[in-house]
Structures are given as structure tokens and as C-alpha cells.
Amino acid sequence: xxxxxxxxxxxxxxxxxxxxxxxxALSAPLGAQPVVGTAVAELPMPMPAVPKAADLVQxxxxxxxxxxxxxxxxxxxxxxxxxxxxTIVVTTSGGATNISYEAFNCPNATxxxxxxxSPDGSWHPVENSQxxxxxxxxxxxxxxxxxxxxxxxxxxxxxxxxxxVRRLVNPPNDIYR
Numbered sequence: 001x002x003x004x005x006x007x008x009x010x011x012x013x014x015x016x017x018x019x020x021x022x023x024x025a026l027s028a029p030l031g032a033q034p035v036v037g038t039a040v041a042e043l044p045m046p047m048p049a050v051p052k053a054a055d056l057v058q059x060x061x062x063x064x065x066x067x068x069x070x071x072x073x074x075x076x077x078x079x080x081x082x083x084x085x086x087t088i089v090v091t092t093s094g095g096a097t098n099i100s101y102e103a104f105n106c107p108n109a110t111x112x113x114x115x116x117x118s119p120d121g122s123w124h125p126v127e128n129s130q131x132x133x134x135x136x137x138x139x140x141x142x143x144x145x146x147x148x149x150x151x152x153x154x155x156x157x158x159x160x161x162x163x164x165v166r167r168l169v170n171p172p173n174d175i176y177r
Contacts, residue, residue, distance in 0.1 A: 041083050041103035043114055043125055048075035048087060050099055050121045056089055059168045061146035066093035069143050073165050075101070081156040082106050084164065085114065090143065102144075106152035109134050111144045146171075 056070035068091040075087035084104045091097045099117035104110075110131040115123045134148035150167040152158055158167060 041079065041085060041105065041112055041114065043101070043123075044077055044085070047101065047115065047123045048072065050117045050123070051075065051087055051089065057165065057169060059146065059150075061142060061171070067091060069146075071147070071168065073161070076161050076164070078157060078161060084147075084151045084157060086147075087117075088143065088147070102147075104134065104144075104148050104151050105131060106148075106157055107155050109148065109152070111148065 051072035051074070055072055055074060057073055058068065058070045060069070070089045070091075072087040072089070075085075077085040079085065082105060084106070085101065087099060087101050089097060089099050100113055101115040101117075101123065103112045103114055105112070108131065111134045112131045113126050113129045115125045117123055135145045147168065150158070150171055151164050158164060
């Protein structure tokens with residue numbers, strides 16, 4: 001008799017645990033962003049305007065690429081002390097321009113593509129994008145690692161917006177080693 005009671009109790013507990021897990025999974029909105037500490041990387045509403053060339057700030061780092069790299073300071077969004085989001089513009093040596101809105105997670109040293117701009121100036125969210133290592137995202141070009149190094153220090157953002165802009169434009173001597 002005690003075996004039956006024990007089995008019944010275990011069955012009830014297993015069903016309750018399964019119901020709790022399903023309710024928890026269903027309560028999160030579809031496509032919800034994973035929480036990183038207190039900050040969440042998500043698209044701002046409204047999205048920043050696709051920058052004009054005059055609004056861009058160039059940044060350089062050690063690379064063999066002949067591409068030109070820039071960011072839009074007006075698009076910078078700091079989420080807590082953990083995540084930087086901004087518009088990045090890469091102009092290839094052949095003249096093609098790629099504009100993206102990206103997030104950098106300082107505590108986890110990762111990067112995530114959030115949206116891509118079209119030539120007509122509209123943004124297109126990237127579905128199912130994943131966080132990837134800031135160093136591995138762009139091994140050939142290295143712009144993601146350069147931004148991560150300038151924006152992050154000690155597991156958090158390296159400072160307020162103005163300091164991050166200064167570190168991108170005029171990096172400390174050892175930043176991109």
C-alpha cells in the first residue's frame with residue numbers, strides 16, 4: 001500500500017511540475033529577448049533614423065581590410081550598465097554600404113545583430129539572431145571586437161555615451177591588442 005501511495009504522490013508531483021513548466025514557458029511572449037542581468041537587448045521604438053554620411057563618426061582599428069567603419073552617436077542606447085546598442089556603417093573598398101543596428105553585451109563579451117537598414121531608409125529586424133562572441137563575430141574585419149573593447153571594461157560599460165564615443169575614436173594604446 002505504501003508503494004502505491006508513493007507512486008501516486010510521485011505521479012502527482014511530476015504532473016504538477018510539468019504543468020508549472022508549461023505555464024512558465026507559455027507566459028513569456030513569443031520572440032522574447034533573454035534577460036541579461038537587468039538589461040535587455042531589444043529594438044528601440046521608434047528606431048533611430050538611418051544616419052546620413054554627415055552624422056557618422058569614423059573609427060579605426062588594426063585590420064588588413066580597406067573598408068571604412070563608422071557609427072552613429074545619436075543612435076547609441078545604453079541599457080543599464082551592461083548593453084550598448086548602436087548603428088554601425090561599413091563601407092567596402094568597392095563603395096557598397098552596409099548599415100546595421102547591433103547590440104553589445106559587456107558581461108558576456110557577446111554581440112548581436114538586431115536590424116539591417118534598406119537603401120530606402122527603413123529598418124528590417126533580424127529574426128532569431130543569436131548572441132555570438134564579440135571576438136569571433138567578424139574575425140576578418142574585427143569591427144565588433146573593436147566596438148566591444150571600446151564600450152566595455154570590467155564586465156560592464158566603460159562609461160557614459162561621451163566616453164564610449166571618445167574610446168572608439170581615440171582608443172587607449174592597448175585597446176585593440
